[in-house]
Amino acid sequence: MTPIRFSALPPCRTILPVSIGRDTMIRAVLFDLDETLIDKTATVLTFLPLQYQRFRLGEHGVDEQRYIAEFLQLEKAGLVRKRDLYPRLVETFGLPGDLAAALFHDFETVYPGMAVPISGARQTISALKQYGVLVGVVSNGEGNVQRPKIAAAGLNEGLDLVVISGDIGLRKPAREIFELAAGRLHLPVDSCLFVGDNPEADIVGAENAGMHAVYFGPKNAWPASLPSPRYQIELLPQLIALVRDLNALTEGLMATKRPRLR
Numbered sequence: 001m002t003p004i005r006f007s008a009l010p011p012c013r014t015i016l017p018v019s020i021g022r023d024t025m026i027r028a029v030l031f032d033l034d035e036t037l038i039d040k041t042a043t044v045l046t047f048l049p050l051q052y053q054r055f056r057l058g059e060h061g062v063d064e065q066r067y068i069a070e071f072l073q074l075e076k077a078g079l080v081r082k083r084d085l086y087p088r089l090v091e092t093f094g095l096p097g098d099l100a101a102a103l104f105h106d107f108e109t110v111y112p113g114m115a116v117p118i119s120g121a122r123q124t125i126s127a128l129k130q131y132g133v134l135v136g137v138v139s140n141g142e143g144n145v146q147r148p149k150i151a152a153a154g155l156n157e158g159l160d161l162v163v164i165s166g167d168i169g170l171r172k173p174a175r176e177i178f179e180l181a182a183g184r185l186h187l188p189v190d191s192c193l194f195v196g197d198n199p200e201a202d203i204v205g206a207e208n209a210g211m212h213a214v215y216f217g218p219k220n221a222w223p224a225s226l227p228s229p230r231y232q233i234e235l236l237p238q239l240i241a242l243v244r245d246l247n248a249l250t251e252g253l254m255a256t257k258r259p260r261l262r
Helices: 040-054 064-075 082-092 099-114 121-131 143-152 175-184 199-209 238-257
Strands: 028-031 134-139 161-164 192-196 212-216 231-233
Touching: 028 175, 040 064, 040 099, 064 082, 082 099, 099 143, 121 134, 121 238, 134 175, 143 161, 161 175, 175 192, 175 199, 192 199, 192 238, 199 212, 212 238, 231 238
Parallel strands: 028 134, 028 192, 134 161, 192 212, 212 231
Antiparallel strands: none
16 A cells, blocks of 8 residues: 655645634544545445345346445435344335345444445554544444444554444434543543534534534535535545644644733
């Protein structure tokens, strides 16, 4: 793998006001998992044709491309649990009802081991650790799927925290899941920065909890119905400079508030 030179990256998009109203340094960076640290689209598009073949769905009159398309549509970018998705998928194609459980079990056992990281994910985690901040993951999903995906993608090393919604009964965008993550790191929420690709679940959710939030994705994919994100990156390694800049700005603000010796 060709190493990414952080100094050669284009700058991230930021809106840095003169005063950001805080005296707290960024002490932790928390990531969404799917489509942020893990290339979920590539993994799913590799997995689904193999599942289609394993279960010989063609013999039931199911077209492979339609099977993939229906799965992606029903999933709603990861917001629908797979244990709820497969019964709907089976019903859509008029397949035997008991096939839903078998397909779901196949997903749980095979799909996680196929996970691949987003470009720059490992390097970014490593650089953040070298900089001295804590690094964690807060993800919607089931623990027995998400945790093996983290391991398969080679992301375990360097993570100080992993919070999975299925383990705790909370899902993003609920503010409580972000507060819980900060609490487990023994940090106030405003010293944490959250990075994710989902505008509502990740960015709005984190900001409502009091965290700083960075939208990871192209500007033209941000919904017009929501206020523009304060911070936006299209490459994960851009995050390094952003964290440094935010902390430098905070240090400058704190310096101006210190009493001067006469």
